């Protein structure tokens with residue numbers, strides 16, 4: 001049985017295949033509406049994330065399946081001190097597949113070691129969030145028509161933002177990808193990501209503090225939020241949170257077919273005057289999230 | 305015990321000075337009923353000072369753990385008062401319950417029954433990462 005804990009668990013072929021299935025679902029959603037009749041998805045959210053949970057639940061319901069679960073630890077047995085391993089062994093009896101979110105890094109891997117049904121990591125702290133990365137890849141493929149030959153700008157918190165690290169890891173496996181890393185000094189991409197991923201794969205990249213410097217070169221601009229919980233010092237957070245605000249003015253030199261992405265929720269990183277720009281893809285991105293999760297559930301349940 | 309003479313057992317040599325006690329504990333040598341000698345700050349031609357551990361019993365030695373601590377250590381196997389073999393140590397691919405993950409956000413920080421597992425992810429730079437949270441292990 002296969003689990004999805006880390007985006008690296010999937011080969012490029014498997015990812016491409018998931019994207020193809022997702023695109024087919026988008027083109028004819030009806031065809032898939034009974035594929036998971038009688039199947040149950042358990043969403044075990046040990047920390048709340050309404051968006052991600054609803055995306056999983058909506059995906060399963062759209063496939064004709066059913067959903068059960070909990071949305072925060074206080075309503076589950078965890079608050080009584082039960083271990084992840086025990087919870088998973090019990091829930092496995094009630095469901096065919098589990099999507100799990102947990103505040104502690106590595107918790108879904110612990111679950112996978114004990115589970116009798118497939119586990120999907122729906123986010124473990126700031127560590128992995130593979131379905132976000134799959135969502136990003138489907139968005140890029142759908143909006144740009146390709147996953148090769150792209151210059152990708154990543155902007156904001158590149159230090160703690162693991163969404164960005166996973167996206168870099170995933171995109172590094174495609175041909176002719178270049179990265180522009182846009183971050184303030186304190187939030188620069190960690191050395192180990194540069195060394196272990198970018199340099200190891202001979203990926204071209206450059207670093208800048210100025211969002212406008214290379215904006216005309218970009219095919220994709222991926223904005224991220226600076227997360228308060230990553231800072232020990234409130235003053236640092238306040239100083240850095242509004243370091244980048246993308247607005248219409250800053251987009252004046254950008255390509256006509258730029259694709260602006262954001263994992264959402266946003267705080268101030270993208271001004272609302274960008275929302276009706278045709279290059280803004282972040283709300284579509286949320287929609288793609290449901291379709292890639294549908295494809296993933298089908299694959300993991302081995303439904304043809 | 306004459307610390308120079310081991311009949312059947314081991315002489316663990318070229319231990320970095322000061323590390324002897326740590327190895328004594330990690331190899332659970334306190335649980336043995338045979339004679340064990342720890343020599344600290346012995347003279348070494350290579351490094352000036354070194355520690356040595358002598359064990360007067362043929363017991364299984366955890367070479368993986370030793371290799372993790374310092375792969376420059378030499379393990380001499382003694383039989384009938386003579387060194388019959390020298391074991392070279394390698395960096396193990398995986399270590400279990402030798403080091404603890406320091407990441408407060410790691411699942412191992414709250415679930416105490418989990419094994420502490422580190423995987424060698426970069427042989428060249430001797431980087432081990434926690435199996436669960438992937439945080440690198442700071443090696444002394």
Ligand SMILES: [Zn+2]
Pocket residue numbers: 106405406407410411412434435436437438439
């Ligand atoms: Zn850890």
